[in-house]
Amino acid sequence: MAPVLVATRPGQVWSWDITDVKSVWSRVTYKAYSIIDIFSRKIVGYRVESREVDDLAVEMFEAAIAEHGVPEFVHADSGAAMKSNALKNALEAYGVELSHNRPYVSNDNPYSESEFRTMKYRPDYPKTFESLEAARAHIDAYVVWYNTEHRHSGIGLFTPNQVHDGSWEEAWNARVKANNEYYARHPERFHAPPQVPRPAGVVGINYEPVLVEVQEITAEAA
Template identity: 45%
Template sequence: MINPAVDGLAEHVGTAAACALLGRSRASHYRAKNPPPPRPRTPRPAPANKLSAAERAHVLAVLTSQRFADKSVAQVWATLLDEGTYLCSMSTMHRILREHDMAGERRRQASHPPRTRPELVATAPGQVWSWDITKLKGPERGVYYDLYVVLDIFSRFVVGWTIAAREDAEIAKNLLEHAMGIHGVPEAIHADRGTSMTSKPVAQLLVDLGVARSHSRPHVSNDNPYSEAAFKTLKYAPVFPERFGSLADAGAFAEQFFAYYNHEHRHCGIGLHTPASVHFGTAGQVRAQRQATLDAAYAARPERFGHRRPQAPKLPEAAWINQPSQEALIQTA
C-alpha cells in the first residue's frame, strides 16, 4: 500500500525525498516495483546411501511392530544395536515416521478428563453461599494469619468470619456450622479446592445438613468471584494495614471492617445498596425512597437531567457463578 503513496509524492519532490519523508527504503521501493524473476528450483539429488523403498518399509514395520510400538526411536535403535542389528540411523528413523505422520510421542499419554464447570444461581438471599480463606501478614516476615470468610452471593452479606493462626478443617467446619445456626441452611455452598474446603469434616457437615457442595476448577479463580472480590475490597481499603501486630489486632480490624462492609458499604453489584439491606429485605424500600428523591429533584429542575427522568439503580434479579446455559435452566425449572 505504501508504493502508490511513494509514487504519488515522488511526482512532486522526487523518489529519494518521497522515500525519506515516508520512511521507506529506496531499495525496497525499487525492488517492490521491479521484483526479480523467480529462479527455477532444481530437485535435490537423492543421496547415494539412501535406503531403498523395501528397506524403508522394513524399518517402518519394525518401528510399528507390537514390540516397539510404544518405545521411542532412541530405545528402538539401542535395543536393536544390542542385539547385533543395525537398520539405519536414528535420524532416518525419525524421517520415516514423519513421512507417515507418526512422529511425536509414541508412548501412551495420560489423559485428564475435563473438570466440570460449577454453575450456580441464586435469586434470593440464603440460597447460595461462597467461602474462602485469605492470608494476612503478621508482625514479622513469615508469620501469617488465616482469615475465613463466608458470604451470601446474592446479597454479598458476610454471614460468618473468623481468624486463626493456621488453616484447619475443624475451624472451617465450626465457622460454617455457626453461620448456618444464625442465618439458616443454604441450598448450596461453593468454595475452591483448598485442603479445608475439601476436608472430610466440612464435607460430612454439608452432607448431614443436605447442602449441595460445589468446588472451583483447579487454577480457575473466576469460579469463585464473590469471595475473591470481597477480599480485594478488604485489602484495597485505605485503612488496611501493611501488617498486623498480633492475632487479636487482626481480629479487631476484621470485626470493624465487616461491620462496615455489611451495613455501610454501598455495593455496585447490588444496585449500590448495602449487603445488609439486600439480605434482610429492606432494599426495596430504600430504592423507593431514592426514587422519590430523584423524582423531586427532576420536578424542581428537569433541565439538569436533559429532560430524562432519572432512575434509581435496580436490584439484580439473580447472582451467578458461571451463568448456566438456557438449556440447563429449562431442565432445572
C-alpha cells in the same frame, strides 16, 4: 466443567474462602476465613486464625447456619480445607450441596475474591498486623462496616444487610421519590430521565445476569 450456581434470594448460595493476612513477623501469616451470601453479598460467617484447619471451618459454618439458616449450596475453591471430609460431612448432614472451582481456574469464586479485595484495599487496612488479636479486632470492625455501611456497587449501592433483610426496597422507593421530585422541578438539567439502580433479581457463579435493573423516572410519575 464450569460450576454454575444461581441465586434468586438470600440464603440459597454461599461462597467461602480463606486469605492470608500478613503479620509483622517474617514467614508468619494469619488466615482470614469468610463466608458470603452471593445474592446479598452479606458476610454471614468469618473468623481469623493462625492456621488453615478444616475443623475451624466446620465450626464457622455451624455458627453461620445457626444464625442464618441452611443454604442450598456452598461454593469454594479446591484447597485442602475446602475439600476436607470433615467439612463435606458436616455440610452434607444438613443437606447442603457442595461446589468447587475447576482445577487451575482462579475466577470460579468471584464473590469471595471480590470481598477480600474490598477488605485489603480499604484506606485503613494495615499491611501487617502485630498479633493475631490485632488482626481479629480489625476484621471484626471491617465486617460490621462491610455489612452495614458499605454501599456495594454490585447491589445497586445498597448495603449487604439491606439486601439480605429486604429493607433495600423501602430505601429504593425513597430514592425514586426524591429523584422524581427533583426531575419534575428541573427537567432542563437532564439529558434523559434519571435512573435508580436496584439489586438484580438473579445472580450467579459462571452465570451472566443483568447486574443492575433500573427504573426510569419521569415527570408524570412524580
